[in-house]
Amino acid sequence: MISPKKSYSVDEATKKLEGYCAYQDRCHKEVISKLREMHMIPQAIDLIIAHLIQENFLNEERFAKSYARGKFNIKKWGKNRIVNELKHREISKYNINMALKEIEPKEYIKTFNALAKKRLAEIREKDLQKRRKKLADYLLYRGWESGLVYEKVYELVPNK
Structure with a gap:
Protein backbone atom coordinates (compact mmCIF):
# COMPACT_ATOMS: atom_id res chain seq x y z
CA MET A 1 0.00 0.00 0.00
CA ILE A 2 1.39 3.39 -1.00
CA SER A 3 0.98 6.12 1.58
CA PRO A 4 -0.58 9.35 0.31
CA LYS A 5 1.81 12.26 -0.20
CA LYS A 6 1.65 14.83 2.57
CA SER A 7 0.80 18.26 1.26
CA TYR A 8 1.92 21.45 2.94
CA SER A 9 0.45 24.92 3.01
CA VAL A 10 2.87 27.76 2.22
CA ASP A 11 2.95 28.69 5.93
CA GLU A 12 3.68 25.11 7.04
CA ALA A 13 6.40 24.72 4.43
CA THR A 14 7.91 28.08 5.39
CA LYS A 15 8.08 27.09 9.09
CA LYS A 16 9.57 23.70 8.20
CA LEU A 17 12.22 25.30 5.96
CA GLU A 18 13.06 27.94 8.58
CA GLY A 19 13.99 25.07 10.90
CA TYR A 20 15.87 23.30 8.12
CA CYS A 21 17.97 26.43 7.43
CA ALA A 22 18.42 27.35 11.11
CA TYR A 23 19.85 23.91 11.92
CA GLN A 24 22.71 24.29 9.42
CA ASP A 25 23.69 26.77 6.69
CA ARG A 26 22.14 25.70 3.39
CA CYS A 27 22.63 26.73 -0.23
CA HIS A 28 19.72 27.72 -2.47
CA LYS A 29 20.00 24.47 -4.44
CA GLU A 30 19.48 22.34 -1.28
CA VAL A 31 16.49 24.40 -0.19
CA ILE A 32 14.84 24.30 -3.62
CA SER A 33 15.42 20.55 -3.77
CA LYS A 34 13.82 20.14 -0.32
CA LEU A 35 10.80 22.20 -1.41
CA ARG A 36 10.41 20.09 -4.56
CA GLU A 37 10.48 16.93 -2.39
CA MET A 38 7.62 18.51 -0.45
CA HIS A 39 5.72 18.85 -3.79
CA MET A 40 5.50 22.63 -3.62
CA ILE A 41 4.53 24.51 -6.78
CA PRO A 42 7.10 26.88 -8.39
CA GLN A 43 5.26 30.04 -7.23
CA ALA A 44 5.27 28.79 -3.63
CA ILE A 45 8.98 27.88 -3.90
CA ASP A 46 9.80 31.42 -5.07
CA LEU A 47 7.72 32.91 -2.25
CA ILE A 48 9.37 30.76 0.44
CA ILE A 49 12.91 31.33 -0.92
CA ALA A 50 12.30 35.10 -0.91
CA HIS A 51 11.05 34.92 2.70
CA LEU A 52 14.07 32.84 3.82
CA ILE A 53 16.51 35.28 2.20
CA GLN A 54 14.70 38.31 3.63
CA GLU A 55 14.70 36.85 7.15
CA ASN A 56 18.38 35.83 6.76
CA PHE A 57 17.72 32.09 7.11
CA LEU A 58 19.28 31.65 3.68
CA ASN A 59 22.55 33.37 2.79
CA GLU A 60 24.81 31.91 0.09
CA GLU A 61 27.91 33.89 1.11
CA ARG A 62 27.59 32.66 4.71
CA PHE A 63 26.99 29.11 3.45
CA ALA A 64 30.06 29.20 1.17
CA LYS A 65 32.30 30.54 3.95
CA SER A 66 31.21 28.01 6.55
CA TYR A 67 31.40 25.19 3.98
CA ALA A 68 34.97 26.10 3.00
CA ARG A 69 36.07 26.46 6.65
CA GLY A 70 34.47 23.18 7.64
CA LYS A 71 35.79 21.09 4.77
CA PHE A 72 39.29 22.52 5.20
CA ASN A 73 39.45 22.23 9.01
CA ILE A 74 37.62 18.94 9.44
CA LYS A 75 38.14 16.97 6.23
CA LYS A 76 41.49 18.57 5.26
CA TRP A 77 40.33 19.32 1.71
CA GLY A 78 42.42 21.49 -0.60
CA LYS A 79 41.09 24.53 -2.47
CA ASN A 80 40.44 22.65 -5.73
CA ARG A 81 38.04 20.20 -4.08
CA ILE A 82 36.28 22.97 -2.14
CA VAL A 83 35.84 25.06 -5.32
CA ASN A 84 34.49 22.09 -7.28
CA GLU A 85 32.02 21.17 -4.55
CA LEU A 86 30.79 24.78 -4.28
CA LYS A 87 30.41 24.99 -8.09
CA HIS A 88 28.42 21.76 -7.96
CA ARG A 89 26.07 23.53 -5.54
CA GLU A 90 25.75 26.44 -8.02
CA ILE A 91 27.47 28.99 -5.78
CA SER A 92 28.56 32.19 -7.56
CA LYS A 93 32.22 32.86 -8.41
CA TYR A 94 32.17 35.89 -6.08
CA ASN A 95 30.97 33.80 -3.12
CA ILE A 96 33.50 31.06 -3.88
CA ASN A 97 36.32 33.64 -3.81
CA MET A 98 35.01 35.08 -0.53
CA ALA A 99 34.88 31.54 0.92
CA LEU A 100 38.50 30.80 -0.05
CA LYS A 101 39.61 33.92 1.83
CA GLU A 102 38.44 32.16 5.00
CA ILE A 103 41.44 29.84 4.74
CA GLU A 104 44.67 31.35 6.10
Missing part, protein backbone atom coordinates in the same frame (compact mmCIF):
# COMPACT_ATOMS: atom_id res chain seq x y z
CA PRO A 105 47.62 30.75 3.70
CA LYS A 106 49.99 29.75 6.53
CA GLU A 107 47.42 27.35 7.97
CA TYR A 108 46.78 25.95 4.48
CA ILE A 109 50.46 25.03 3.94
CA LYS A 110 50.83 23.74 7.51
CA THR A 111 47.79 21.46 7.10
CA PHE A 112 49.02 20.28 3.70
CA ASN A 113 52.47 19.37 5.06
CA ALA A 114 51.02 17.53 8.07
CA LEU A 115 48.53 15.63 5.89
CA ALA A 116 51.24 14.58 3.39
CA LYS A 117 53.55 13.31 6.15
CA LYS A 118 50.72 11.47 7.92
CA ARG A 119 49.59 9.78 4.71
CA LEU A 120 53.14 8.81 3.73
CA ALA A 121 53.58 7.07 7.10
CA GLU A 122 50.43 5.01 6.35
CA ILE A 123 51.63 3.83 2.91
CA ARG A 124 53.19 0.35 3.22
CA GLU A 125 54.39 0.16 -0.42
CA LYS A 126 58.14 -0.51 -0.84
CA ASP A 127 58.47 0.44 -4.54
CA LEU A 128 59.43 4.16 -4.73
CA GLN A 129 57.34 4.96 -7.82
CA LYS A 130 54.22 3.26 -6.44
CA ARG A 131 54.78 5.00 -3.10
CA ARG A 132 54.95 8.39 -4.83
CA LYS A 133 51.89 7.62 -6.93
CA LYS A 134 49.81 6.57 -3.90
CA LEU A 135 50.76 9.74 -2.02
CA ALA A 136 50.14 12.00 -5.03
CA ASP A 137 46.78 10.35 -5.86
CA TYR A 138 45.63 10.74 -2.27
CA LEU A 139 46.55 14.43 -2.09
CA LEU A 140 45.14 15.24 -5.55
CA TYR A 141 41.86 13.49 -4.70
CA ARG A 142 41.64 15.64 -1.58
CA GLY A 143 41.81 18.71 -3.85
CA TRP A 144 45.31 19.99 -3.23
CA GLU A 145 46.99 21.87 -6.09
CA SER A 146 49.14 19.66 -8.35
CA GLY A 147 52.20 21.94 -8.11
CA LEU A 148 52.17 21.66 -4.32
CA VAL A 149 51.52 17.92 -4.45
CA TYR A 150 54.34 16.94 -6.81
CA GLU A 151 56.83 19.21 -5.06
CA LYS A 152 55.96 17.60 -1.71
CA VAL A 153 55.97 14.04 -3.12
CA TYR A 154 59.52 14.41 -4.42
CA GLU A 155 60.59 16.09 -1.17
CA LEU A 156 59.17 13.28 1.01
CA VAL A 157 60.02 10.32 -1.27
CA PRO A 158 63.45 11.23 -2.72
CA ASN A 159 65.40 9.07 -5.20
CA LYS A 160 67.86 6.84 -3.37
Whole structure:
Protein backbone atom coordinates (compact mmCIF):
# COMPACT_ATOMS: atom_id res chain seq x y z
CA MET A 1 0.00 0.00 0.00
CA ILE A 2 1.39 3.39 -1.00
CA SER A 3 0.98 6.12 1.58
CA PRO A 4 -0.58 9.35 0.31
CA LYS A 5 1.81 12.26 -0.20
CA LYS A 6 1.65 14.83 2.57
CA SER A 7 0.80 18.26 1.26
CA TYR A 8 1.92 21.45 2.94
CA SER A 9 0.45 24.92 3.01
CA VAL A 10 2.87 27.76 2.22
CA ASP A 11 2.95 28.69 5.93
CA GLU A 12 3.68 25.11 7.04
CA ALA A 13 6.40 24.72 4.43
CA THR A 14 7.91 28.08 5.39
CA LYS A 15 8.08 27.09 9.09
CA LYS A 16 9.57 23.70 8.20
CA LEU A 17 12.22 25.30 5.96
CA GLU A 18 13.06 27.94 8.58
CA GLY A 19 13.99 25.07 10.90
CA TYR A 20 15.87 23.30 8.12
CA CYS A 21 17.97 26.43 7.43
CA ALA A 22 18.42 27.35 11.11
CA TYR A 23 19.85 23.91 11.92
CA GLN A 24 22.71 24.29 9.42
CA ASP A 25 23.69 26.77 6.69
CA ARG A 26 22.14 25.70 3.39
CA CYS A 27 22.63 26.73 -0.23
CA HIS A 28 19.72 27.72 -2.47
CA LYS A 29 20.00 24.47 -4.44
CA GLU A 30 19.48 22.34 -1.28
CA VAL A 31 16.49 24.40 -0.19
CA ILE A 32 14.84 24.30 -3.62
CA SER A 33 15.42 20.55 -3.77
CA LYS A 34 13.82 20.14 -0.32
CA LEU A 35 10.80 22.20 -1.41
CA ARG A 36 10.41 20.09 -4.56
CA GLU A 37 10.48 16.93 -2.39
CA MET A 38 7.62 18.51 -0.45
CA HIS A 39 5.72 18.85 -3.79
CA MET A 40 5.50 22.63 -3.62
CA ILE A 41 4.53 24.51 -6.78
CA PRO A 42 7.10 26.88 -8.39
CA GLN A 43 5.26 30.04 -7.23
CA ALA A 44 5.27 28.79 -3.63
CA ILE A 45 8.98 27.88 -3.90
CA ASP A 46 9.80 31.42 -5.07
CA LEU A 47 7.72 32.91 -2.25
CA ILE A 48 9.37 30.76 0.44
CA ILE A 49 12.91 31.33 -0.92
CA ALA A 50 12.30 35.10 -0.91
CA HIS A 51 11.05 34.92 2.70
CA LEU A 52 14.07 32.84 3.82
CA ILE A 53 16.51 35.28 2.20
CA GLN A 54 14.70 38.31 3.63
CA GLU A 55 14.70 36.85 7.15
CA ASN A 56 18.38 35.83 6.76
CA PHE A 57 17.72 32.09 7.11
CA LEU A 58 19.28 31.65 3.68
CA ASN A 59 22.55 33.37 2.79
CA GLU A 60 24.81 31.91 0.09
CA GLU A 61 27.91 33.89 1.11
CA ARG A 62 27.59 32.66 4.71
CA PHE A 63 26.99 29.11 3.45
CA ALA A 64 30.06 29.20 1.17
CA LYS A 65 32.30 30.54 3.95
CA SER A 66 31.21 28.01 6.55
CA TYR A 67 31.40 25.19 3.98
CA ALA A 68 34.97 26.10 3.00
CA ARG A 69 36.07 26.46 6.65
CA GLY A 70 34.47 23.18 7.64
CA LYS A 71 35.79 21.09 4.77
CA PHE A 72 39.29 22.52 5.20
CA ASN A 73 39.45 22.23 9.01
CA ILE A 74 37.62 18.94 9.44
CA LYS A 75 38.14 16.97 6.23
CA LYS A 76 41.49 18.57 5.26
CA TRP A 77 40.33 19.32 1.71
CA GLY A 78 42.42 21.49 -0.60
CA LYS A 79 41.09 24.53 -2.47
CA ASN A 80 40.44 22.65 -5.73
CA ARG A 81 38.04 20.20 -4.08
CA ILE A 82 36.28 22.97 -2.14
CA VAL A 83 35.84 25.06 -5.32
CA ASN A 84 34.49 22.09 -7.28
CA GLU A 85 32.02 21.17 -4.55
CA LEU A 86 30.79 24.78 -4.28
CA LYS A 87 30.41 24.99 -8.09
CA HIS A 88 28.42 21.76 -7.96
CA ARG A 89 26.07 23.53 -5.54
CA GLU A 90 25.75 26.44 -8.02
CA ILE A 91 27.47 28.99 -5.78
CA SER A 92 28.56 32.19 -7.56
CA LYS A 93 32.22 32.86 -8.41
CA TYR A 94 32.17 35.89 -6.08
CA ASN A 95 30.97 33.80 -3.12
CA ILE A 96 33.50 31.06 -3.88
CA ASN A 97 36.32 33.64 -3.81
CA MET A 98 35.01 35.08 -0.53
CA ALA A 99 34.88 31.54 0.92
CA LEU A 100 38.50 30.80 -0.05
CA LYS A 101 39.61 33.92 1.83
CA GLU A 102 38.44 32.16 5.00
CA ILE A 103 41.44 29.84 4.74
CA GLU A 104 44.67 31.35 6.10
CA PRO A 105 47.62 30.75 3.70
CA LYS A 106 49.99 29.75 6.53
CA GLU A 107 47.42 27.35 7.97
CA TYR A 108 46.78 25.95 4.48
CA ILE A 109 50.46 25.03 3.94
CA LYS A 110 50.83 23.74 7.51
CA THR A 111 47.79 21.46 7.10
CA PHE A 112 49.02 20.28 3.70
CA ASN A 113 52.47 19.37 5.06
CA ALA A 114 51.02 17.53 8.07
CA LEU A 115 48.53 15.63 5.89
CA ALA A 116 51.24 14.58 3.39
CA LYS A 117 53.55 13.31 6.15
CA LYS A 118 50.72 11.47 7.92
CA ARG A 119 49.59 9.78 4.71
CA LEU A 120 53.14 8.81 3.73
CA ALA A 121 53.58 7.07 7.10
CA GLU A 122 50.43 5.01 6.35
CA ILE A 123 51.63 3.83 2.91
CA ARG A 124 53.19 0.35 3.22
CA GLU A 125 54.39 0.16 -0.42
CA LYS A 126 58.14 -0.51 -0.84
CA ASP A 127 58.47 0.44 -4.54
CA LEU A 128 59.43 4.16 -4.73
CA GLN A 129 57.34 4.96 -7.82
CA LYS A 130 54.22 3.26 -6.44
CA ARG A 131 54.78 5.00 -3.10
CA ARG A 132 54.95 8.39 -4.83
CA LYS A 133 51.89 7.62 -6.93
CA LYS A 134 49.81 6.57 -3.90
CA LEU A 135 50.76 9.74 -2.02
CA ALA A 136 50.14 12.00 -5.03
CA ASP A 137 46.78 10.35 -5.86
CA TYR A 138 45.63 10.74 -2.27
CA LEU A 139 46.55 14.43 -2.09
CA LEU A 140 45.14 15.24 -5.55
CA TYR A 141 41.86 13.49 -4.70
CA ARG A 142 41.64 15.64 -1.58
CA GLY A 143 41.81 18.71 -3.85
CA TRP A 144 45.31 19.99 -3.23
CA GLU A 145 46.99 21.87 -6.09
CA SER A 146 49.14 19.66 -8.35
CA GLY A 147 52.20 21.94 -8.11
CA LEU A 148 52.17 21.66 -4.32
CA VAL A 149 51.52 17.92 -4.45
CA TYR A 150 54.34 16.94 -6.81
CA GLU A 151 56.83 19.21 -5.06
CA LYS A 152 55.96 17.60 -1.71
CA VAL A 153 55.97 14.04 -3.12
CA TYR A 154 59.52 14.41 -4.42
CA GLU A 155 60.59 16.09 -1.17
CA LEU A 156 59.17 13.28 1.01
CA VAL A 157 60.02 10.32 -1.27
CA PRO A 158 63.45 11.23 -2.72
CA ASN A 159 65.40 9.07 -5.20
CA LYS A 160 67.86 6.84 -3.37
